[in-house]
Amino acid sequence: MSAAVSEQKDDQAAGRMAKALRESAFAGLVTAGLSFPILALRAEPDIRNQLQLQPRWSWLVTAVLLVASARFLALMLDTVRARALAAAGLLLCAFGFGSAWFSPLATASLIGGTILAGLICIGAGFFVDRSHIRKSGPGLLARFAASPAGQTLTSSGAWVGIGMLVAFPLVMLGWLGPAGSLKWINNYGVQILIFVMLGWGLNIVVGLAGLLDLGYVAFYAVGAYSYALLATTFGLSFWICLPLAGILAAFWGIMLGFPVLRLRGDYLALVTLAFGEIIYLVLINWVDLTNGEAGISSIPRVTFFGVTFYDEKGGFSDLFGLPYSPIYRTIFLFYLILFLALLTNFATLRLRRLPIGRAWEALREDEIACRSLGINTVNTKLTAFALGAMFGGFAGSFFAVRQGFVSPNSFTFIESATILSIVVLGGMGSQIGVALAAVVMIGGTELLRELDFLKQLFGQGFDPTQYRMLIFGLAMVVMMIFRPRGFISTRSPSIFLKERKAVSSEFVGQGSG
Amino acid sequence: MENFLQQLINGVTLGSIYGLIAIGYTMVYGIIGMINFAHGDVFMVSAFIAMLLFLAVTAFLGVSSLFLAFFIILIAGMILTSLWSWTIERIAYRPLRGSFRLAPLISAIGMSIFLANFVQVVQGPRNKPLPPMFNQVIQLTSGGEFDVTLAYKQIVIVAVTVVLLAVFWFVVQKTPLGRAQRACEQDRKMAALLGINVDRTISITFIIGAALASVAGVLYLVNYGVVSFSDGFIPGVKAFTAAVLGGIGSIPGAVLGGLLIGLVEVLWSAYVSSDYKNVAAFSILIIALIFMPSGLLGKPEIEKV
Incomplete structure (x- = not known):
């Protein structure tokens, strides 16, 4: 009886794994199609104003791997917390590999440490997912607002906020000169x-x-x-x-x-x-x-x-x-x-x-x-x-x-x-x-x-501010979905x-x- | 007179491009009642894809025949741009179906900002000039104040548009796919009850719209020979104007509107002021929406309580 149940569980887990692998392979394939040619090739006009192609296949591979693993983790993990952990881990890993690729300053221990930390994060995501039973209830903010402390804050919140705003420049001036x-x-x-x-x-x-x-x-x-x-x-x-x-x-x-x-x-x-x-x-x-x-x-x-x-x-x-x-x-x-x-x-x-x-x-x-x-x-x-x-x-x-x-x-x-x-x-x-x-x-x-310090890591050509509107547009879409x-x-x-x-x-x- | 004839030719060329983009707007609006704000930027992405493919085909693969290269980028561009549009619909619009009224519009605006800046980041902010293609001309008149010419590229643009529209018309009118699409346009719930896969039909609508926009992108590249990351917004709004002018939801209307907008833009810059040509297009949008909301060939909308 118990053997049959555990067998069934194993079957389910295997089926889920197979499905996640299939889906992530599909997502990777789609990403490859999207990235070719707009990510993989870059055209820049030369001195005679003629376009020259520079292939950048590494970008395409990075994008495909990132999307495929993100999709895989999203399908394997159920709770929001675990997904957030896994996403942070994935970003850390990408950051580690990226600095290994681009940065002249990154040392082996730094790169290894970042990637290891990323992998630990992802592992922790799986652990949190297993140990945490999904609960439905009011979110953190709503629970805080309902608590007595939250209620006094919201009732007098406007005045507290205005007071803080009035004090803001003076505090800054006193603190930073x-x-x-x-x-x-x-x-x-x-x-x-x-x-x-x-x-x-x-x-x-x-x-x-x-x-x-x-x-x-x-x-x-x-x-x-x-x-x-x-x-x-x-x-x-x-x-x-x-x-x-x-x-x-x-x-x-x-x-x-x-x-x-x-x-x-x-x-x-x-x-x-x-x-x-x-x-x-x-x-x-x-x-x-x-x-x-x-x-x-x-x-x-x-x-x-x-x-x-x-x-x-x-x-x-x-x-x-x-x-x-x-x-x-x-x-x-x-x-x-x-x-x-x-x-x-x-x-x-x-x-x-x-x-x-x-x-x-x-x-x-x-x-x-x-x-x-x-x-x-x-x-x-x-x-x-x-x-x-x-x-x-x-x-x-x-x-x-x-x-x-x-x-x-x-x-x-x-x-x-x-x-x-x-x-x-x-x-x-x-x-x-x-x-x-x-x-x-x-x-x-x-x-x-x-984020100017990233310049030191990724070279002077890397300018975080040019990603401003990119992230802004993406944030609009993500906010509308969630x-x-x-x-x-x-x-x-x-x-x-x-x-x-x-x-x-x-x-x-x-x-x- | 010669000047007018020349401007007429230029206007029809430009109008074909707008008409092709406008079909994407009108079809999506017809089926899910949403302004696909990112469609103009999908068009811009398709022009970039065409530019890169053209360079890759000529430089890497060594294709020397211009017509063969043109054919390859037309087909490959259609497939790749469709993939973009399909993904956008899947990620940014499908989860919002049934959400509140403003959500898809905001999401589409966000997607439009994302696409323009994505291309800017990965391809750089500079203009991308291509060597001129199909640059021979046919001289139509001579001896007047002005020689009227018909460029090969203009013939190519109009010919490709006509052929594509014929194929597209056949798909919408005669195939099961087109029937499903028209059924969903009339009544989505009823179509679903009768066994039509509505999600799939909507996806296909986005794919067809993107394929036509991709052709417009290739033709835009042939016409102007240069593309930049910010080229999606203004042609997008003009194509939307064309769709509204022709009657939103009506496919022949979109083509007619496109031709009219192209003509107005070209004639306005020739006879009034080229600085204010975009103002003319935007004014038409306002006038059409206020005085003729159902457009030239559209059905009037009835307001129910």
Whole structure:
């Protein structure tokens, strides 16, 4: 009896192994087809501008082996934990072999150690898989949020978060000094906050009103060029231009909104995309106004309410008796964008309680029902476009005052796709989710710049930053497969009976527009 | 007059290429109701595959006949590009079937960004120029203000397009495969109940679309003689415009739309402004979507409660 059972088990295991081997061989074959010729051959123009082929069969072999073994491990392991371990091990192995192949610096012990560590990881994956029975239940984050500590954190979380953000530049300054902290405040703090603000602005259009907008960057561009042109031609200050840029962007939002009132779904997405591209092409080609691809430079930089940040008499550092450093401007910019982003958030949260905000959400849930109940859908859609565009315009004029230079290349379709993916990954309509997604997506791509040490290992030709958009695109696909509803899977309704309860985002409509 | 005739010839050539890409958009939209945003980049990948195969065939294998080389890269390119499209559908779109409305669109945009950057990383950011192919010309008129010419490559492009479309038309109209495809387009659930393997049919739709896009990639390479990693986006959007203009879901409409977009682009750059030729194409997209959402040959969509 027991012998028969164990025999059956052995049969099952053997069958599974055979199936995994078959599948992984198939995956390897497909990879070979995909990699030939685009990976295996590289064409580079020589001095006479004639293409020369360089074969790189090792790349093809590496790709095939990686994909085949990944497929094999995925089929043999059941739990997520084991798969993650195995994936890490596979990466370590690939890293070891790669450094053996390319790096002049790698020593035998380093290579051997890495590969050994990788193999141990994979083995540990199998061990974890056997000892762990699959459990279904709430994930780690959800369990944490349900615990008492999590609940106090989420209820007061907004204030804690804001406090941490306010303290961030000062802590950085105290810790790393003016020269060391500049990069962190600028590349991480300011850059991420710009995208948080853009995400919150687009969230009004996509998350609340359910209107899919693929050309949001156009309003960002309108804001940036408004400030650049008004400041360079008329010498207006930033604080006058900021509301003007917002008004102009909102005007363009209505200009886009009017013709697309009747459109829904993918068609709306396409029209907004075309609108964004037209703005971009006009910026490139209307050289008299925008100076074309060269862009507008020497835009007046931000001032501390009239006090400049330059190294001069009456400048910020002179006035306050501090040694001159560019860090003060960056810190001021940080607080400025923090203020603007929080303003966007505050406005959105308040608007959701007004009749217009409720009309947006009703429009997202069901447009026909909305119209039948007497809601003016024209005004509802136009206000959503206009307000979303206005915050985009604010962010744009901040961008111009931060860079001191604008060119059309900052306003391509990729930017629109980035903002939209931040909104979707955050979970549409969730304010905190959008902020989280911006931190992950923008912070993650910025982190790749920190991987410069890989250059030492793989030679100077290896540039981690060129993989930025590659990983970004892949991350969009992977996120859609594993978490299509975004990071935050609950929404809190804006109106409720007796008690505010979070509802699953599964119950929230996506809008048809 | 001579100028107009010349532009007409150029426009039909360009329009054939757009029409071939547009069929991929229109078929996929017809069957799963999704804009395959990565289709333009699949086209770009196919142009790279064609470029590399052409170099490999001429330099490594020593094929000296241009027609033989052209034939080889046409067939091999179709197979390899189909494999790309099949894999993309399998990895990025199939797991999302039945997911919420925006998921496939975002996934497709991600795939499009991935493909463009993948090619940039593995093939380098520089333009890839090929020596001109089929560069003889036939002189049609002489003595006027301007000699109208018909280049061999233009004949090749139009001829290949016509032959391919005929084959494709036969497949869709007369074979069991085409019948299954049209059935899934009309009612996917019913088709599944009647024993049609819907997943397989959708895969085949992606494969056919990619094969036609691959032909467009080869012809694009013959026409312009240069390709770069960023060449997928603009032709992709223009081909989508063509599909919308012709009526999305309608295959003859896609070809007609492609020809119209090609003509508009060429005539606009000849008579109005070549800087704004893409603005013209995008404006057509907006105008067509707003005023004529069912296109020239499409069926109007009825909104149900």
